[in-house]
Amino acid sequence: MKRTLVAMTLVGLAACSGTSSGLLGATQLTGAGSTFDFPFFSKAFYEYNKMHRGVEVNYQSIGSGGGIQQFTQRTVDFGATDVPMSADEVAEAQSGGGPVLQIPVALGGVSITYNLPGVSALRLSSSVLADIFLGKITSWRDPAITQLNRHVTLPNVPIIVVHRSDGSGTTYIFTDFLSHVSATWKSRVGTGKSVSWPAESSVGGKGSEGLAGQVRQTVGAIGYVEYAYASQNQMQQVILENRAGAWVSDAPASVRAAAAAKPNVSAQDFSIVDERCAACYPIAGYSWAVLYRNPQDRSRGALLRQVFQWLVGPDAQRMAGALDYVPLPPGIQAIAHRSLDSMRV
Amino acid sequence: MDQPAQRRRRYAAVAATDRAFLVAVYAAVGLFVLLVALLFASLVHGSWPSLREFGFRFLWTSQWNPVTNQFGALPLIFGTLVSSFIAILLAGVVGVLAAAFLAEFAPRWLARPLSFIIELLAAVPSVVFGLWGLFVLAPAVRTSIGPFLQKTLGFLPIFGGPIYGVGLLTAGLVLALMILPTVTAISREVISAIARDQREAAMALGATKWETVAGVVLPAARVGIFGAIVLALGRALGETIATTMVIGNRPEIAASLFAPSYTLASVIANEFTEANGKIYVSALVELGLLLFLVSFVVNGFARILLYTALRRG
Numbered sequence: 001m002k003r004t005l006v007a008m009t010l011v012g013l014a015a016c017s018g019t020s021s022g023l024l025g026a027t028q029l030t031g032a033g034s035t036f037d038f039p040f041f042s043k044a045f046y047e048y049n050k051m052h053r054g055v056e057v058n059y060q061s062i063g064s065g066g067g068i069q070q071f072t073q074r075t076v077d078f079g080a081t082d083v084p085m086s087a088d089e090v091a092e093a094q095s096g097g098g099p100v101l102q103i104p105v106a107l108g109g110v111s112i113t114y115n116l117p118g119v120s121a122l123r124l125s126s127s128v129l130a131d132i133f134l135g136k137i138t139s140w141r142d143p144a145i146t147q148l149n150r151h152v153t154l155p156n157v158p159i160i161v162v163h164r165s166d167g168s169g170t171t172y173i174f175t176d177f178l179s180h181v182s183a184t185w186k187s188r189v190g191t192g193k194s195v196s197w198p199a200e201s202s203v204g205g206k207g208s209e210g211l212a213g214q215v216r217q218t219v220g221a222i223g224y225v226e227y228a229y230a231s232q233n234q235m236q237q238v239i240l241e242n243r244a245g246a247w248v249s250d251a252p253a254s255v256r257a258a259a260a261a262k263p264n265v266s267a268q269d270f271s272i273v274d275e276r277c278a279a280c281y282p283i284a285g286y287s288w289a290v291l292y293r294n295p296q297d298r299s300r301g302a303l304l305r306q307v308f309q310w311l312v313g314p315d316a317q318r319m320a321g322a323l324d325y326v327p328l329p330p331g332i333q334a335i336a337h338r339s340l341d342s343m344r345v
Numbered sequence: 346m347d348q349p350a351q352r353r354r355r356y357a358a359v360a361a362t363d364r365a366f367l368v369a370v371y372a373a374v375g376l377f378v379l380l381v382a383l384l385f386a387s388l389v390h391g392s393w394p395s396l397r398e399f400g401f402r403f404l405w406t407s408q409w410n411p412v413t414n415q416f417g418a419l420p421l422i423f424g425t426l427v428s429s430f431i432a433i434l435l436a437g438v439v440g441v442l443a444a445a446f447l448a449e450f451a452p453r454w455l456a457r458p459l460s461f462i463i464e465l466l467a468a469v470p471s472v473v474f475g476l477w478g479l480f481v482l483a484p485a486v487r488t489s490i491g492p493f494l495q496k497t498l499g500f501l502p503i504f505g506g507p508i509y510g511v512g513l514l515t516a517g518l519v520l521a522l523m524i525l526p527t528v529t530a531i532s533r534e535v536i537s538a539i540a541r542d543q544r545e546a547a548m549a550l551g552a553t554k555w556e557t558v559a560g561v562v563l564p565a566a567r568v569g570i571f572g573a574i575v576l577a578l579g580r581a582l583g584e585t586i587a588t589t590m591v592i593g594n595r596p597e598i599a600a601s602l603f604a605p606s607y608t609l610a611s612v613i614a615n616e617f618t619e620a621n622g623k624i625y626v627s628a629l630v631e632l633g634l635l636l637f638l639v640s641f642v643v644n645g646f647a648r649i650l651l652y653t654a655l656r657r658g
Contacts, residue, residue: 063618165594167619196410203605204594
């Protein structure tokens with residue numbers, strides 16, 4: 001298939017060099033997938049190589065879909081994806097490479113950002129947010145909104161919904177949240193990395209930067225963007241009402257609370273949106289690494305396991321925190337470690 | 346060694362070079378045909394699941410929904426054609442006028458640097474045009490160009506509705522700017538190539554400079570100018586990143602040029618990396634096939650148009 005060809009060309013070279021030892025005798029491990037993980041991975045693998053000169057990890061951020069494809073064809077040692085592999089995808093990978101391990105590696109929240117000059121600390125409830133993205137609420141002066149924001153005067157401008165036009169894990173987490181809080185959204189739109197956006201006044205921006213640019217330029221715009229991007233670019237964010245009825249903003253602490261509220265997260269039951277706890281931020285999710293439990297080359301497998309044991313441990317996760325991801329809570333680190341321990345190397 | 350034998354050998358050598366050259370020429374052309382055929386075949390192969398699932402429905406349904414695996418390309422074909430049409434309309438008029446000025450009216454010391462600057466514009470990467478479109482042109486369309494058009498020509502449905510900044514018109518404007526150098530540079534060459542005696546004949550008959558250009562030079566150059574426009578149209582139809590950044594990426598057919606739209610190439614660029622599932626991926630490949638066919642049909646149509654125009658006189 002065409003897609004395979006494209007992906008093959010992208011990762012082909014890296015994979016080829018990965019099967020043998022590198023120039024200086026260092027073993028090269030290769031991975032491919034999620035762009036969301038890329039800043040964290042490139043920093044972490046660079047630091048890892050400084051500590052362990054014998055191991056180099058080459059990560060290609062070609063997108064989660066491409067990562068899963070490469071992983072399934074076993075041209076890379078590991079894949080990374082914003083949404084865990086589905087049962088079908090796992091079955092396909094399993095038929096060639098044996099059992100698949102999916103471990104959480106990174107955690108992040110999705111902020112709701114907006115452009116209303118002079119309005120800070122805008123508050124929206126889950127159902128109002130869903131109605132805005134459904135196109136049912138079209139003006140910032142709608143009683144449903146003003147009622148929640150009595151302390152501010154909202155400008156009389158129409159709402160313009162801005163969404164990601166490219167397929168994205170951020171979109172998946174956000175639409176997963178909307179599906180959880182609105183039955184209408186669930187039946188009319190659903191959850192996905194790309195969806196058919198129902199609001200009449202909506203435009204799509206490519207990538208976080210495209211979306212942010214659109215929101216910044218358009219008075220009355222509202223959109224969603226991953227926390228790291230919102231915080232690094234000082235974008236205004238909406239304070240949301242969570243399922244416990246408390247008002248929370250997107251911050252490392254509130255996302256960590258949401259993650260901690262679901263201690264038994266797994267690739268089959270991975271959603272942590274709309275958790276019921278007072279401190280929980282309702283729109284958050286993990287990114288996942290996928291590995292084979294029984295690597296063909298055991299010595300490479302052993303190195304790979306060491307890399308990931310470090311990656312999901314406290315040192316690397318602190319690095320993730322410095323890059324505006326949310327460090328995995330200890331309980332989740334333990335889950336990842338248990339998974340890695342089951343590797344046969 | 347006798348003379349005739351020597352001559353025969355030389356002839357044989359020449360004949361061999363001739364043959365080798367002929368083979369090389371045929372091989373070069375054959376390679377092109379083969380590449381196009383292979384491209385077409387691999388596109389059909391890649392889009393087979395989608396072709397089988399949706400059939401011709403793919404062409405005239407409007408839903409693009411990866412969640413439910415419902416795919417129809419009509420709004421994307423519409424967006425591709427309309428944005429390119431706006432571009433070619435604007436760039437065609439401005440480009441040919443600029444070319445006529447450079448070739449016929451401008452003094453040499455001015456024509457040289459001006460041509461150079463215009464050709465430089467062709468070397469600007471499309472992502473730069475896209476960024477400029479998103480951060481400069483889109484706000485301008487929203488705050489000044491759009492409202493002005495709406496005030497003066499708002500009675501036309503194409504200038505009605507809310508103005509988002511991004512949309513069909515903005516995409517058309519960015520594309521126009523991108524293809525302008527192609528139209529201008531080639532048209533200028535074509536106009537310059539018109540024989541001097543034709544101009545002199547017109548002048549001798551008492552025609553003014555303007556009458557000479559409009560009545561003699563441009564008609565004589567029309568085939569070449571048309572070629573320039575077709576070439577530029579090809580670029581506009583397939584342009585991806587700049588369009589994606591300014592068109593609003595909404596698969597919908599709206600009457601207004603201010604409304605967001607979507608093109609075939611943009612959908613592929615946006616969704617391919619994260620697409621999963623056989624039908625979804627093959628639907629995206631089918632968009633590539635459609636883009637291929639749309640360019641083919643538009644080009645063919647343009648050529649037929651040109652042919653009939655030439656025959657009529």
